[in-house]
Amino acid sequence: MAEIAVNIVIDELLPLLDQEARLLGGVHTEKADVSQGLNTLIQDLRETAYLIEDVIDEYLLHLGNPSQRHRFIGFLCKVGRLIKKLKRHHEIASKIHEIQKKVHKLRERSSSYGFNSSFESGSTSSNPRPDPRVASLFIEDSEIVGIESQKNKLIIWLVEGTLKRTVISVVGMGGLGKTTLAKKIYDNVRGVRHFDCHAWITVSQSFQMEELLRNMMEKFYKERKEAVPEDINKMDNESLITQVTEYLQDKRFVVLFDDVWGVDFWERITPALPENKKGSRIIITTRKDDVAACCKDDYFHRLPHLSLESSWELFCNKAFQGRCPPELEKWSDDIVKRCGGLPLAIVAIGGLLSRKEKIVSEWKKFSDSLGSELESDSHLESINTILSLSYCDLPCHLKSCFLYLAIFPEDHTIKCGILTRLWIAEGFVKANRGATLEDTAEAFLTELIHRSLVQLSEVYIDGNIKRCHIHDLVREIILKKAEELSFCSVMAGEASCFDGRFRRLSVQNSTNNILDIPSKKSHIRSVFLYNCQVFSLGTSASKFKLLKVLDLGGARLERIPEDLGSLLHLRYLSLRKTSEDASKINRIQKLRNILCFDYAYNVESRWGGSVRGVHVKEGIGGLEDLQKLTSVDVTHGVKIITELGKLRQLRKLGITKLSRGNGQRLCAFISNMVHLKYLSVCSPSEDEILDLQYISNPLPFLSTVYLMGRLEKLLDWISRLPNLVRVCLTGSKLVNDPMQLFQALPSLQALTLFQASVVEQLCFGATGFQKLEDPSQ
Structure with a gap:
């Protein structure tokens, strides 16, 4: 009965996670007018959601594992586990009770802030900040670099060509200069009076269609010095569309819709833009490819990032009004490169630095702290705001x-x-x-x-x-948001402190064993190591009991915990390049991916290179959800291969040190892996035959085959793989020409042969290799 009760409570709590996520999804915490009390409420909501997640995972870990219920060895062990289990019931029930009280209080507080009405409906502050994109409409010529050829191309699209109504889309990331470029071409065609009427409409995320139509009408009328209809503010959407259509029916018009976000925009606006065969043009700027696609554009222009040369020119214009002093070139170059060809960033940062002393220490300090400067300096606020808009959407x-x-x-x-x-x-x-x-x-x-x-x-x-x-x-921007939401902590260099609030930890470029987490901070879900020279997770994995992802592939580990197999929530394990034994993982039934391969090169051997796999033990066949397993050392043969044969869900399989005597058995099991997409098999040495003739089923999804080792003949089953895209043979030393088989493969796009054949000539047919594109891949 106790377990049923816990399950019922959990079923009630689970929807709260989704509700909280949607609630937070509509909250823009960067707004200046959000009160401290509201920020505290948002933080409490987030922490409560994390608590719910912890309780659910702990329940599944300690009480929801059927294998722990019936394997009692002896009466004392049975009693001991029963007491422990009852204790866990009590602990989890107490936590759920506390969460229920928190949720009740949070609901009361949420109502007082009007969450259900204002934030969920997507309303914004009554006193919003000025839109930083407006500045792009008044940008100085000195701030425009590297767009002349693009401007000329778009102007040609506007004024030349067909008389049919034409749509031009300009697409690129925020801050790349879409609005600036569009304004220049708009002003150009407006100046030469090629069109009868013009309208520039800023759309943005929160536009109202009726307001947009009124705005467009007013601009048409006012530009032509005509009286705006008096009843325009009383018109509904249908009446506005009729009014605009009738007005434009006999005119060549150009309308520029700047910053379109919704894929439904074109469907809603197109009834108001008649196809009158007058040579009218519609320009749309957007950050999103699917918006452009929905607009059925006739011309598509992807705005590129500025080249390094143009970026440097623009930066020097802003920061120095000319040439960069030689002593500042190194630091200026670093700053420009970090701007990544983004004009918005180059102009904002160059403008800020133009007001600083032109000394090396000042420039170096700014370069080293660019991330924090973006967050704290009001002069760079536009960069943060523009880039954050895409995240908020x-x-x-x-x-x-x-x-x-x-x-x-x-x-x-x-x-x-x-x-x-x-x-x-x-x-x-x-x-x-x-x-x-x-x-x-x-x-x-x-x-x-x-x-x-x-x-x-x-x-x-x-x-x-x-x-x-x-x-x-x-x-x-991502790092800032991840920290705000306690989503991920990045510890780089010699940092030595981990804040237990965070759910994920990424350790980068460290030589210290900094992962010293008290057991009470067990809610961490993911650990990543990148370029860590020496590292230890300690002797016990119990402090990571709720871990889902463990990527140790970027570290030289001293050892891994003996009880790694106790991480029953683990779904992804990477031991690449760690030379670790993966034999402790057989209990982790939720694992979907095990990556544990490395490439070793032996300069003394003609064999040249080999794939070094890891050893696994019997029981790995119980990991029924496993999708990827690369690469397993099968030196010990039959039992391990039999275990691998139970993994029917595998999409990717790597095998190393396959002896000739085990080839037929492996083929029999591979024939039943109907989902397999990738297969890699390596023999123990250059002289060992890969005996892989016996795959009987046509494996419909297999797209990549890597074979390293001698082949007595080319494998017939390869010809029955309709979706085979990539093939690599190393050291095959075939005595026959394999090209007749390869060139007939209908989907083959990449073929790599290294010491694959000993024949003197290879024959290629004139009609073979219909899809081969890059034989070096």
Whole structure:
């Protein structure tokens, strides 16, 4: 009965997490008029949500694990565990009772602040701050660098070409100069009177359609010195659309909609913009690719970041009104590079520095503390505000994904596959009908890219995203938000203090063993180590009992805890490059990803290189949710391979040191891994045969195959892989020409062969390799 009661309470508490998340999603804590009392309430809401999460996870850990209920060894052990279990019931019930009281008080306080009406409806302050984007409309010519060719191209699109109504979209991240560029071309065509009437409309996030239509009408009438209809303020939406359409029907018009956020904007505004075959033009500026797509644009212009040369010119114009003094060049160059080609940042920072003493110590101090300067200096407030707008526009599920980028070091190129798997492990991605969690996570990342918040670094030749990065100044915004929300703590360098408020910890560039967390701070959910030379997690993992993600791949560890297997909530474990034994993980049934491979190079061997895997023990076959396992050393053969055969959900599998005698058994199990997308197999030495002839099923999703070791002949089953995109053979030493098989593969895009064949000539057919794009990949 006690467990039923706990379950009922938890079922009641779970929706509160979602309610709190939506509540916080509408709160803009950066507004100047938010009272201290309201800020305290928001913090209390957040902490209460964290408490709820802790109680749920503790319940699942201690009371919800069926394997702990029936494995009593002896009467004394049974009694001891029963007492402990009852104690846990009491402790959790007490915590739930305290949370209920907190929630009741928070509801009363929330009502007093009008949360349900004002914040949930998205209303803003009655005294909002001035919109910093307005300054872009009055920018000086000295602040415009590197856009002349773009301006000329857009002007040609405006004044030349077809007489049909044409839509031009200008897309780019906040602060890149979309409004500035649009204003210059708008003023140009307005000056030459190419159009009969003009209107510049700032849309923004909180526009009202009726107000926007009235604004547009007034600008048309006033520009032509015509009387504005007296009853315009009494018109409803339908009447306004009719009025605007009738007015524009016989005119060549140009309308510029600046800063469009909603994908439904075009559908709502287009009835008021007639297709009158007069050569009318509509310009839209936006940060979001999907907005441009919905506007059915005829011309699409993605605004690039300024080149380093143009950035330097613009910075010198603002900071020095000319040439940079030689002694300040190093620090000025550092500052310009951190601006990342963002004109808004270059102009704001250059303007601030123009008022500082031109001495090295002042410049160095500013460069070293740029992150804190962005937060504290009122002259740089526009940068913070403009970039924060994109964050505030995100739906709740994407806010968590976006803030997660705080874990990565500065200038870090992010592997997209790792990022999406981490989101899944954290629980940010929920199952959608007809789509896997991985597909949904990739869609989240694509949306962040389309919103100009994440930038592409590299794509696979099949078009999928391979690596990405974030702008340095966007990262500063993320770090600030992550700290405000107790989302993540970043400890860089020789920092030695961890604030237990935070749910995630990213340790970067450290040589100290700084992760000394008292057991009472057990709510930490994720730990990441990046470039940490010597590190120890201590002898016990019990202080991390609610951990979901443990990434130790960026550290040289002295040891890992003996009871690592007690982390029953762990979903993602990376031991890459740590040379650690992964044999303690068999109890962690929620694990979805285990990364524990390294590449070793032996200069004395013709073999050249090999993949070093880790040892696992019997029982790993019980990790039924496992999706990725790279790479496992199967030196000890049959039993481990049999265990791997139970992992039917695997998408990615890496095997090292596969002896010839175990090849047939491995093939039999791989044939049943119907979800497999990636397969890597390495033999123990250059002379050992990879005996992999026996895969019988056609594995419909397998897209990548890496084989390192000798092959007696090319594997026939490769020809039955319809979606095979990438193949790499190393040391195969085939005695026959493999090209006849490879060139017939319908989806092959990348082929790498290293010591793969001993024949003197390879024959390529004229019609083969229909999709091969980059054989070096």
